[in-house]
Amino acid sequence: MICFLKGQVAxxxxxxxxxxxxxxxxxLFCSARTLGQLEPGHSAEVHTHLHVREDQMTLFGFADTAExxxxxxxxxxxxxxxxxxxxxxxxxxxxxxxxxxxxxxAAALTQAPGVxxxxxxxxxxxxxxxxxxxxxxxANGAEISSTGAALAGGVVADVRxxxxxxxxxxQQADRALEQxxxxxxxxxxxxxxxxxxxxxLR
Numbered sequence: 001m002i003c004f005l006k007g008q009v010a011x012x013x014x015x016x017x018x019x020x021x022x023x024x025x026x027x028l029f030c031s032a033r034t035l036g037q038l039e040p041g042h043s044a045e046v047h048t049h050l051h052v053r054e055d056q057m058t059l060f061g062f063a064d065t066a067e068x069x070x071x072x073x074x075x076x077x078x079x080x081x082x083x084x085x086x087x088x089x090x091x092x093x094x095x096x097x098x099x100x101x102x103x104x105x106a107a108a109l110t111q112a113p114g115v116x117x118x119x120x121x122x123x124x125x126x127x128x129x130x131x132x133x134x135x136x137x138x139a140n141g142a143e144i145s146s147t148g149a150a151l152a153g154g155v156v157a158d159v160r161x162x163x164x165x166x167x168x169x170x171q172q173a174d175r176a177l178e179q180x181x182x183x184x185x186x187x188x189x190x191x192x193x194x195x196x197x198x199x200x201l202r
Contacts, residue, residue: 002059006045009038015086017061019046028061029082032090037063037170045171051082058082064174066094077126079119088112101127156181159193168201176200 005028007021017038019026028046030038038044046061047068060082062068067089074085088097091112100108101124109120156177163173180186180196187193 002048002050004045004047005061007043009040009042009044012038012040017044017046019044019061026059028059029086030061030063031067031086033093034061034063034067060086063170070094070097073127073130074123077123079122084112084114084119087114098131100124101131104128155188155190155193158190159197162194163197163201172201173197 005019005021005026007019007026009017010020010025011018012035015035016027016029017035019028028048030046034046038046046063047065048062049060049068049071051058051060060071062071071082071085071089074080074088075082088109092100092109096108099105104124106117106120106124109115109123110117115123160173160177163176164170168176176197179200180193187196
């Protein structure tokens, strides 16, 4: 099992990235969210999932473990293939997707191409208990708790933006923020959260 790949971004297509790992080129199919965080010529660490079928093997890439976990949960639902799962992750942030499911807002899921009312209702029905009891880590600037609520809300997003402005890469910022937000009593104020996250980055 390939857990992640770390290398240089050689090329970015409409739905994939070509990652050069020590001279070997890997094609990873990704959501628009993940592709938006990658730049040609820059190094990147991409979490991966190898999807195996009788006639082919396809490698999918994710910006973080939260997105990968959501992808696996989505594809476990009857009628949701890998293309629909990527469409959902491209159209809706992981945080909003989890909140839509846990709050049983099926209409919010229909904004993704290929997701109609019936499929959206099935997603909510089959995933609400799984996502509602499973911490999935950082999701687009907010930590999703076991109840599906966002801790600290916009404060986390503001700290994340501040870290970008300080020169930290998205993956570095997200890992540090996830570590801080997973503490028993995570900081709720901007200054406190920023200080704690910077300390985690050292």
